[in-house]
Amino acid sequence: MQKKKTMPNQDETLLLHINEAIATVRDKHSLFKIVTTKLRLIFPFDLIGINVFDAELKNKRIFLRDYYGEEEVPPAQPGLPNAFSPIAGSPIEQLVADPRVQQLTLLGYMGQYPDYEPFIRMKRLDIVQLTAVPLSTGGHLTGFLLLASRRKPDLSADDEKLLEKIGSLIAVAVANTLAFEEVARREQERTLQLNITNALLSIKRREPLFRAVAEALSQVVSFEYFGIRVQRAGQGPAFQAFAEFSRTGPRAPLAALGPDRDKDEILANEAGIHQQNTALMQAAAIYSGPEFKALAVRYPRLRYVYEHYHTRALLVAPIWQRPDGAAVLTLSAARPDAFRPEDLATVLALTPQIALALENLFAFEQIEELKAQVEQERTYLVDEINTSARFGADSGAFVGSGPALRQVQLRISQVAPTDTTVLISGETGTGKELVARELHNASPRHARALVKLNCAALPASLIESELFGHEKGAFTGAVERRMGKFELANGGTIFLDEIGELPLDLQAKLLRVLQEKEFERLGGTKVLHSDARVIAATNRVLADEVAAGRFRADLYYRLNVFPIELAPLRERREDIEPLLRHFIQRLSKRLGKPPRQVRPADLAALQAYAWPGNIRELEHVLEQAIIVSQGLFLEFGGFAAAPPGLAAGAVSAAGLAPLKTLKEQERDHIMAALQRTGGRVSGAQGAALLLDVNPKTLEARMKKLGIRRTVGVEMH
Template sequence: MPDQDETLLLHLNDAIATSRDKDSLFKVVTTKLRLIFPFDLIGISVFDAELKNKRLFLRDYYGTEESDLALPAGNNYFTPIAGSPLEKLVANPQVRQIALSDYLADYPDYEPFVRMQQLLITQLTAVPLRTGGRLIGALFLAARHSPNLTPADERLLEKIGALVAVAVANTLAFEEVARREQERTLQLNINNALLSIKQREPLFRAVAEELSRVVPFEYFGIRVQRAGQEKEFQAFAELLRPAPGAPLEALSLDRDQAEILADKSTIYQQNTELLQTAAIYSGPEFKALAVRYPRLRYVYEHYHTRALLVVPIWQRPDGAAILTLSAARPDAFRPQDLATVVGLVPQIALALENLFAFEQIQELKAQVEQERTYLVNEINSSARFGADSGAFVGNSPALQQTQLRIRQVAPTDTTVLISGETGTGKELVARELHNASPRHARALIKLNCAALPAQLIESELFGHEKGAFTGAVERRIGKFELANGGSIFLDEIGELPLDLQAKLLRVLQEKEFERLGGTRVLRSDARVIAATNRVLADEVAAGRFRADLYYRLNVFPIQLAPLRERREDIEPLLRHFVQRLSKRLGKPSRQVHPADLAALRAYSWPGNIRELEHVLEQAIIVSQGPFLEFAGFAAAPATSGAADATVSGTAPLKTMREQERDHILTALHRTGGRVSGAHGAALLLDINPKTLEARMKKLGIRRTVGVEA
């Protein structure tokens, strides 16, 4: 039937010339073919350029339900030609009739042929598809009965094969154009996301959603190893699609899962194949990886992952980054999917760099804001402190020795332990050390270890994450993190609880710590300056202070002399404070009566310089005549005789314990027995209320004024 054959060829040629849609095109092809060649199943496979791999391009069937056929639908992944019946056709590409039973003898495990035999299909006609002299695929017509093709039929099928080959080539070309257009759209959308989104999770959620329109996956992850992480990769972005069609969600793991998925073994070490080359691992390859690595074994078993697409983003001396996609279907990823993701690597690398920079800027901005707030509070709360405090006024040998020690150690990063009684100026020495050091451009951060409950000191020192404990409604930066690059002054270090002493020791030795409720290891290059009014060696002997921490703190001790050992500095201090306080209080500058000066010199000053300042401030406020009036001051006797007796030394000397006890009792009498609060003895003596209570207990002083224990 030559005319019918020519008509068929013309119809096919017209359909190929006018159709651009794959489904409509091959519907015409199959309909026209069945007019001449009865068949029950038609299929088209295409080959790669090297004739090494094949993929099913089209399949159609007649008279059989798809569920009964149970053959793979047209797909976009390649499988090897070697080991399949198509290797015979590739070796000798010509029209041939195939008895299914013959091929099953050579390929008994080839599942499509097994299913065909179950459906009573006995014969296949194979037609090679060539275009431009190159083999690009094969057309298969399957039937339950032998078609009994004549030589003329075979020649016609060759002509039909040539037309179908053109149609396949055109369709593949259109698909490639569409894929490239899709990739350009993907890159444009990702660029728009990079320009408009600055937060980590929203940015990579947008990137992953756009990528999922081109590449199907259930898991999207980026892991990064940066300098200082000791080869450990951190999850930078992890998103999971809980169900087909559902939006991607941030991966949420319980503690046990997180431990497994952290996988600190070798999966992401610098020498593994996963960091070397972009690749797809599926089927047996992925199973082999799952046997080797706990992380992959976990997702293999719990998420039924069967395919992994891995693309290194960068690998360099300061770290590495890797992108992974995974899916449950072994055939989920195609070579062109890998090429698509590889093409996105420059954009993703830029996004990572920008995010690192942005997050670092945000952290530095937060730190600067914290420092600014801290320093403003320091200025407001320490307005009377600084060069005008009087701690360095005078010329006594003890003061000169202190100044020498400061000059010696200030240029170094050595840890300093300042010891001395309350009111001797320990904080001012710490400030002087910091200001004279190379760290003076950064903040000196202060923490009084006795001013806070034990349960809050750790949060103050190391910070906490949001939700770390009841009341932690936001993340807080700790003092060590705030002092990075500067100095941290730990006042009353002897009051630090034993459990926190161990954590402080770690910071001193390794410069590492974690925020409360956090897992990220932070580093702080802060110089530690500690101060105490206790004898730490005695505290160590009593088991109240760790010996290792004491020796780590006591690298360079500075011992401050009490004011009673600097009596030659009392008069210069008087002049200094009278001038400054009179100006601040808006009072005229008055002289000190010689008798009062003698009494002030003779007094033991258990509160040291701070007590002297407070006594003078009170005198300036109440004085009316030409001299300062010290009425009510226990150290200033009412008569010069008493002063003379004190100065001459005829009166019996009291012990330091008695002097301190008398001084505290005087303060309690003035405050009506009140210890803390705005009108308490602690404020008058300028010491911490808890410290005062401890001293009272030690000296046998009860809260009821004047009644001994």
């Protein structure tokens, strides 16, 4: 490199131009384009580079690098300066040891550093000479200006002094530019924080909130994938995705990665956040180039994205690590130099706000869930009051003092304070629902709802939706999201009546809820948790159902933890008289009738009757008698004439005639009901309503007993 012939005033003009550029131009690249252009007028060179040092003179990085007319060595990408690297072990350490204007031959320099990549590239460009100019401000070395040429320079002592002056000016320019960049970075960071804060205050749903965060972050950090994942204690071993976005190009909009993306996308966007390499995500770091490749060899998930999605850089910023879970933000890109330490610092500066956003989301979602649950409970309880007014403490379930009833009360007192699953068995009308209510009311869960579901009252296609709820659009007619009974009973009790009627496919799903306390709504993917105590009831012998293959053995054993068996009324004859008094007083008041007495003969007949419908049937018989009676005593003529079982029972009590079997009594009772309804089984005027049983249950009993619907015609 040979200095062009200039006059002293030309040197002063050069210094003046450089000084003026430093004072007026703030854009880094515009400033140094002016500086290098002016400098080239006096000192011809083919390559210029500026290295800047940290305050301790231990690390360096390229601040500016320009190649003139050389396409085979591309310039560094604007806005992405290289990260700091150690001075020790590099050619720069010799310059730092002797900070003055120096002229060096490339071959001589390469002899000491033969593998130094920049020197190898310079040699391919036929560079032969280097001129190093120290950059100092306030007497402190801040970097070096390097001028490279294909010709040997001819520099005088005055030329070296001029270069020293130029170096001082460029040092000021570099310092100013770095200061401007830092101010701009901080301003950009403050703007970003403000944008995120505004989003945090105004957006209350996950995807829109984190899309806003990702879009704001993309203004200062270049990436192809953005992910926030959270693991909360007790919610599975793997991280749960709360926000995932990707883009196909530098300016392409962020696209949300939903739960229905294909398997390859799921694997690609795991970005190493998997239970087998969770430790990798516990420290803030940038992994790029060979380091990321080494991690890809070690971790299968990273290897997948390395090979199939050409990921070459990963930025990891933990949001929190604590006993109740962890949260991490990750960015990934295909360029190895995509992320700088400044980028990591920017992301880490935002993690407190992102942590607050997560906590707010959790709180807001919990509030919304609780509001929905309270509203559902309110609606449910209003329905309960309207439809179940005849049940409760005055229903007669615990009227009496016989040994069978005392045993039931003992069992209730033993198990009520616990969360143990209870299976109540007994014939229709023995008061299984009332026992369930007593269990709930005597439990620590009494302040929450007792949620009921009759498994025989709904078609199989609707039971699953009733149990677990459904999302909007899950099936035809699902116009909105609906909470299921298990979700509604969270913290309370769920009573599954006629559990023996539950279809086999739903039995498996119910078993999962009992074992894992978790389920999904129909049409949903979110795993929900329910802390509901389960009480089940059946009028079937479930052990026989298991043997017949109609009921799962594992579900039976899971339900039959604490059995309570209710005796039929025919085995509680000592309780019939107190039950009569109880129902007469309550029903007379409700019907607006005066209380009437029961004749001794009628009492004996009622006590002798087998009561296949149990307490429910007794209540209905008394209600009918109260309605039709006019004198001082209750008239049971209609009852005595219609059910042959009662007449036979009365004769048996008086004349010691043989008693009919229970099957015969039940058959006669159903026949009497069919006679009253003209053979109709279901509907408002049907026998099922009269007997207070499910129509399907009645039809099954009729088939078993050989009874046809047509009155007076029997099957044998």
